[in-house]
Amino acid sequence: MAAGAVCVYGSTQTEIIYNMDDTYVNSSAGTTNYDANALSVQGANVESWFRFLLTDVTGKYITKASLYCYVAQLSATADFEIEETGSETWTETDLTWNNKPGKDLSMDITSISTTGWAYWDILAGYSSDFDSGLTYAGYAIKGGTNIRMEDKENTLGTAKVPYLNLTTMTPEVTADSPADPYSTYTTTVTFQYTTFDAGNIVNCSLILDGAVNMTNTTSQTNRTSKFKRTGIFPGSHTWSIRCYDVNRAAYQFNTETRDLDVLAKVEWYNPSSATPLDLGTAMLGEAEPTGSRQIRANNTNQNVQLTCSSGDCAVVTTDWSTTDMTSGQVLEADFNCSTATAGSYEAEYALTSDQDGTSDLLTINCTILAPDLRIDNVNVTFSPDPPSEAQTMTVTAGIYNDGSYGVTDAVVRFYEGDQLTGTQIGVDQLVTLGPGQSTTVQQNWTAHIGTFDMHVVLDPPTASGGSIEESDETNNDAYNAVEVSMWTLFVGNVTGWLVLGTYDDRTLIKWTVPDTTDSLLYIADTDSTIQFSALTAFGRDTGGDYMADDFLELDDTLNTTMFSDSINNTFISGGVPKSTRTFTVFGVDIEDVPIVESTNSSTFMTGILWDSSDDAGNGQYDNSTDEDVVFVTSVNKSKLGKYGIYDYEIKVPSRMKNYKGPDTQTVTLYSEIK
Known part of the structure; x- marks a missing residue:
């Protein structure tokens, strides 16, 4: 009071x-x-x-x-x-x-x-x-x-x-307390006043919010009196004392008007807002964390409401509905932590009412755990890279768990192509990873000609999120492209010596050749028998005329027509060879030999010859008789190539090993040391 x-x-x-x-x-x-x-x-x-x-x-x-x-x-x-x-x-x-x-x-x-x-x-x-x-x-x-x-x-x-001398007295009433302004959390206030007057004050009233609230009808002259008012509704009020004196024609006099604030309070209770509410920790996809905190009203409070004032308001929610509370009433507010993404969450809830505009702020937090399997494109690697046709290539996948929860027996699946339209490679593999751990998984693949996106998929199918609830379902599919050329590249160094011998292969004189530049290297199917003296520029008949369809016929024989780097596409542009040169083969100049860069520069060039000794009589290469085909390059001693410093680069269709039977696995390399 x-x-x-x-x-x-x-x-x-x-x-x-x-x-x-x-x-x-x-x-x-x-x-x-x-x-x-x-x-x-x-x-x-x-x-x-x-x-x-x-x-x-x-x-x-x-x-x-x-x-x-x-x-x-x-x-x-x-x-x-x-x-x-x-x-x-x-x-x-x-x-x-x-x-x-x-x-x-x-x-x-x-x-x-x-x-x-x-x-x-x-x-x-x-x-x-x-x-x-x-x-x-x-x-x-x-x-x-x-x-x-x-x-x-x-x-x-x-x-x-002559004059009249009048002495007059004016009655006054002035408030001293409650102070102006005055604030209190109680709803009972005692207003005390003292009157001093020479007349007859017949009554005094408490004027609360502009209206008579209580009246004292006993004589009020020269005395101290009180008004005790209970149940003042929380809010802002004004008050004064009004007195009447009938001796002067019912004269009325008032105190000054004063301000009174009866404060209402709603607060977080048992414990107070000084202690945050921890809803706890849960695994993503399992039961959501929940919790509650009590709210207490010290006075009548209307429209008690909770408002998320900051933080993760979409995650930390409440089912509280705006309500009125009576003095001393205690209610409970429930909270829930709901999200599809793992992480630590925090929100601040403000407790207010119509009468209590000062927010009582409560911090609420929760944690959602989840694994996060991740694979990036850079984590998909090949060995060898690139492979040759029919070569076994190992696909290695680097797999990470960036999440806050471990996984057991997560499926890892390899595809040639994407997971929807591609072909699975091998069988599913399983990995177990704790939070922050990583591992590698490998799968072998037999290379065939073409360009392929090699996909590695974690916890498939990714379209439906797989069987594991993860904090991020968008990083479970990665790929890297591998290009298997129809060409096989040979690189290396050439050292040699010359021998003078007898007809029965006895050596008479032997000496080394220190510089093998301009020596020639030849590659043909192992099943071919080469007559080097009968070698002719590919695309030319024995009379030297240009035969444009020879390249298409060789592609047809090797079944490489469909490839973008087919023999025809590699050597021909606009119906004619991209470039030609003369090779001197065992002392004989062969002109107009079609050539292309073996890799990425003109330092090393590869040309094509055919063996006219196999001709059936029409004087040209055709795929009906399958004359021997020979690929040729010149040695360029100790030059920088695509893969380092060496003496030669020469490329050959990988299917040359199948050109003739019965051996379908090898080609043979010949050298002419000069």
């Missing part, structure tokens, strides 16, 4: 009212007006008359009223009586003994024994005149011996003018 004090003090004022009219009348001269003379009183036959304009004293008490006159001459000590006159319509210039009004009330008798100021008490008459609503008050002085008093005309400027 809050208590305070209101003090009410009466203040006094002195007012001087100078007369409007003054004169005297004489019974022995009933029609004579004596306005031009000083005032005179002689027993009952000569009277002095006074008229005053009443001063407005609304809201005040007249505690003293006196008429003052200055006595200039006095014959002897005597008593002089003042009476209230019955009419105040006369003026000093027309009043005579014969037309003077009647008298209503004898108010005071003053004994005068010397000259100077004399006064008479007129309180009863003045108050009566004012309360009766009169505008003017009139008074007459009679009796005693002969005296002369100064009037307003004869004493003008001498400060001896």
